[in-house]
Amino acid sequence: MSVSRVCIVGGGVIGSLLAGHLAQVCEVSVIKRRREHADALNAEGLRVTGKSELHARVQAAADTRGLPEPDLVIVSTKAAGLRGAAQALEGHFPEATVMTVLNGLGAEEIVREHGDWQLVSAVTFMSGTKHSDTEVEYILDTETWLGPYEDTPFARAREIADAIVASGLKAEALEDVRPAQWSKLIFNAAVNPVAALTGLPHDPHFAAEDDPADLGHLVHGLVDEGKAVARAAGIELHDDPWEMNVLATRRGSAHYPSMLEDVDAHRPTEIELITGSVVREAARHGVAAPLHTALYALVTAKESSWS
């Protein structure tokens, strides 16, 4: 089995970057929630600008009907779209490997509830900006790491990583992707809710630790709590989340975390898969996580303020 036909579910930045690149080396179909989005992609194709300059032909649809049988399905929705995506796949493409590329923990379990596909876990650090339904800008050309979930053979993860690399993106197959997944989890849990609550993009405030009121103390405290939870869960982190935070704030232009975009737009956030995961893992392993628990309650309450 190789990777020659890919179906991508989730039309955000990550799904669009994967679709645009993979279409250079495979046949790519995409499932979009909105029919007009699918129509636009069928008519115009998908344009990638920035670090890559590409134009891709993709076959788009609002559900699985009529799409060719893929050997790889990539689920790259936001947390709020995950259950719907898994339901849409239920009963379809039984021979395909399904790879999840979401923030937080637990996406694989949710997909598993809807079918017994072979599963691969991925975590990505690339980023970009969607300019329209048919154009995405590739901004940070950082890596995607992926590894087997449950009894998927490592060789399968390597085939997928090879296809992604051949398409022009950076990817690496890891025997165990959880150390990278947890590093990103702790980074996201320390940064995204703070951005969502303060209205600040991920800027130098997040690394400032000079004055007692500086925000960096809180972010550092969140990272330290997250590291203690990882330790209790037996995870040796792939990268230090505090260093990831400091480096990211020095990149020049401040990143606008998606949780802040969600709050601005009064949409459900990814708090449940991100901070909720840290809080649940902390409880499971008997570790205190008062700061994550506080932010979990604050962002959850903020969502309830506009419902």
Add this chain to the structure above:
Amino acid sequence: MSVSRVCIVGGGVIGSLLAGHLAQVCEVSVIKRRREHADALNAEGLRVTGKSELHARVQAAADTRGLPEPDLVIVSTKAAGLRGAAQALEGHFPEATVMTVLNGLGAEEIVREHGDWQLVSAVTFMSGTKHSDTEVEYILDTETWLGPYEDTPFARAREIADAIVASGLKAEALEDVRPAQWSKLIFNAAVNPVAALTGLPHDPHFAAEDDPADLGHLVHGLVDEGKAVARAAGIELHDDPWEMNVLATRRGSAHYPSMLEDVDAHRPTEIELITGSVVREAARHGVAAPLHTALYALVTAKESSWS
């Protein structure tokens, strides 16, 4: 010395309720930051509706010039206006008692930096709504407590309380007002930043403790931290802030805390005098206050997001 001429600095709800009532039994002048506000009051007087129905004549000005020498000055600005008010009084009215009615701790010290007036500390639980520069609605007819600051004789606090009671408001002089001041401080520090960050008015979410993500756990944690700080500072609280919170959320219509109004309007909040006071007192007495420290950083960062 008695209370026959009162000058009120600060044109918010509390200053307006005090001015409207005290004008029934004393001569009242008011200092307003905005000249048009002063002009409107001189032309139309001040109307109180709700729990009282009054119309008061007051003499209004934008500074102390031309105002009669008062025997009592009441400073009831918001935190952001306190330094300006104290500066405007500097060098004036040396015989007057100055009474501060602000949230948080430390207003007296700031006034003291600008003159050696006799000082009285007050904390009020009454509330209302300003409908215009010349009309205020009296909603919660709860008490104002006041007591001597430094070497002010208790008899002077009692004279002021008597005048306020004679004017139709509820007031009580206490030998030591700090237990009441701290009760309100801890209540405000547990409620106001949470409202400011979540966008929720002070509603039943703040007392909910059923589900693990419920906001009441955070509010309760903040109250418990605040009580530990009070204990370390040798303060025996006048009221239990958690009970104050539960009672207030059961009043029917949810109160919209001024810190949430400030955030909505992108104005500086009272975070420094409220949560900042708790954090500083915790540090002074060697008590941990991680939740207050987190909210202090979040609200301070939120202010910086719009500056």
